[in-house]
Amino acid sequence: MKDNFNMERLTGSNEIFGHPKGLMTLFFTEMWERFSYYGMRALLILFMTTAVIDGGLGFDDKTSGAIYGLYTMGVYILALPGGWFADRLLGLKKSVWYGGIIIAIGHFTMALPGLFNFLNESDVPKESLTAFDTNSFFLGLILIVLGTGLLKPNISSIVGQLYPAGSSKRDAGFSIFYMGINLGALIAPIACSTLAAYDWHLGFGLAGLGMVIGLVQYKVTGRHLDGFGEFEAAKTPQELKDRGNLIKLVWGICSVILLVIVLTFSNLIPFDVVEIADSSKYLIAIVASLYLGYLILFGGLTKDEQKKVGVIAILFFFSVLFWSGFEQAGSTLNLFAERFTDRTIGGWEIPAGYFQSINSMFIIIFAPIFGAMWVWLGRSQMEPSSPLKFAFGLLLLGIGFFVMYFAAKIAASGDLAAPYWLILTYMLHTFGELSLSPVGLSLVTKLSPAKYQGQMMGIWFLSISLGNLMAGLIAGEASGGTEEELAQMPDLYMTIVLSVVGGGLLLLLLAKPIRKLMGEVH
Incomplete structure (x- = not known):
């Protein structure tokens, strides 16, 4: 069976547009998984901060931000044990399958209270319905985190297995796969926010339906993945x-x-969820620092390897800084769209969640342009070094928040800000992401000692995880939920600007010393 499959690969009958047909299976699975994730994410903090009488949970901004931060943090942290489960217990393909099932159950758990809305007309106390809604909400989030941790790292690993070592098509394959991520992230906030305008739980249910569609096509077209992602049977x-x-x-x-x-x-x-979130940020930072310090001093590395791990340690800090700002898209900026942005067009009010699609739209438009720009600069011997690209990412992020400083001034004056303030901010943040995110992932693979490749990538995802948690905590302070907080909002945005731009300028100064530590790695 496996020999016949390999023969199909050699003859090209198992390819489409020059790529393995299995890539399309994974493309649509990931697209629908990201549809479920970003669709629910667009609603998450809005649902938590909406008053109970309007169908939300009625949490304050600090609690909502902390929950949001813990949730997005958990998605990245559990990618590490998710990979371990696949390697030791399930295999890649089964991990994706079961992870998707758990994700779908999580979304439907969050949607479940919508089925009981008719009970509002009965004698059931409102407090009982609110408690049911809150418990199903938390349980659903936990299930989604567990399922995503099982699916996300392993589906990417299968994509890599589709191509033989050294294949020139591998990068193109991952680019196609990455486009699936952004298509799902583009469509989902619009679709789920539209339904959520009628009932929040319909939006959560649609996110779950998206994951089910992804699972169905994964199973129906799974034959194209035969021979890949299999779990090796016990030999003794x-x-x-x-x-x-x-x-x-x-x-x-x-x-x-x-x-x-x-x-x-x-x-x-x-x-106390705020205390848990606050304590978690210190725990993650301490664990990462101790691990990197131990590896440099006692990891049996050569001098050259120690220097390169030192670079990863330095960039870890700047990565946290970047993601703590960038990931406020789903929290601070989402609340700004809901509360302080004029979203009315021709008598119709645009759902705030629609703005969550802007980043993915800009990535689809500008990612090929950035890729071509780096290639052209490289041929002209003008391409910036990786640390410089990292610094540009931070500076662009800071400029984006500088735009929001003026939007916050408008909001603090009592007027609604025009939508273009958010759109311009998201565009600048997208430019920052395209400058930093792919560079960071690539750089870690180049700098990591051979025997610590997986662990170094885990540390890198830990920086993203910590950044997500920090973003949630910042959202609780910078969302303008009360009159006093609204008055302070411009100053808080300026604090973010100074922190991020300061980090970018510091990295510009450190770029040359870092390049020396990197050796021949660019």
């Missing part, structure tokens, strides 16, 4: 026994986690 009785013991251990850990969740939802374990 001892290996089989070890796997059995490992599965028992995992089930034990999962049972304890489930018990804690149940006790928490039953209010038997008190918790």
Whole structure:
């Protein structure tokens, strides 16, 4: 069977437009998974901050921002154990399948209270319905985080397996795959926000339906992935026994986690989500610092490898700074669109979630232009070094928030800001992302010692995770939820500008010393 499949690959019968047909299977699976993620993400903080009487949860801005930050943080952190599960227990393809199922269940759990809205007309106390809504909301978020951690890293790994080592088509394949991500992220906020205008839970349900569509096509076209992402069967009785013991251990850990969740939802374990989020940022920073320090001093690295890991450690800080600003798109800027932006066109009010599609639209438009620009500059011997690109990303992010400073001044004066303030900000932030994000991922693969490649990539995702958490915490302060906070909002935006631009200027000064530490890596 496998020999026949390989023969198909050699003869080209299993290709479409010069790429393996399996790429289309993964393209649409990832597109619909991102549809579910970004569709729900566009609603998340708006739903939490909306008053209970209007169908939301009625949380204050600080609590909502902390929950948002913990959620987006969790998605990146659980990508690490998600990869481990695939390697040790499930294999890549099954991990994607089961991860998608868990994601869909999570979305439908969040949508479930919508089925019980008719109970508002009965004698059921409103408090009981609100508690049900809150518990299903948290449980749904946890399931989505778990499922995404299982699916996200492993579907990308299968894409890499589709191409033989050294294939010139691999980069093009990942570019096509990346376009699927942005198509899903472009369509989802518009579709889900439209339904959410009638009922929040319809928006959550549509996000879940998107994941189901992705799963159906994944199963229907799965034959194109035969021979890829398979889990290698145990070769010896001892290996089989070890796997059995490992599965028992995992089930034990999962049972304890489930018990804690149940006790928490039953209010038997008190918790303050803002304190948890605040403590988590220090924990992640300490873990990353200790690990990188240990690796440099006691990891058995050569002098050259120590210098390169040192570069990763330096850029870790700037990566956190960037993502702590950029990821406010779904929190601070989303609330600004909802509360302080004139969204009326011809008597129709644009749902605030629509603005979450702008970043993906700009990526689809400008990613090919940026790629061509770097190639042209490279041929002209003018291409900036990676640290300089990193600095440009931070500066563009800061300029974007400088635009928002003026929009915040308008809001603080009592007027609604025009939509173009947000659109211009998102465009500048997208330029910053295109300058920094792909460069960071590529640089880590080049700088990492051979025996620590996976762990270094994990550390890099940890920086993104910490940045997401910080973005949520900042949102709780800079969202203008009260009159006092609204008056302070321009100053808070200016603080963000000074922090990010200051980081970019500092990195410009450090660019040459960093280049020396990098050696021949560009």
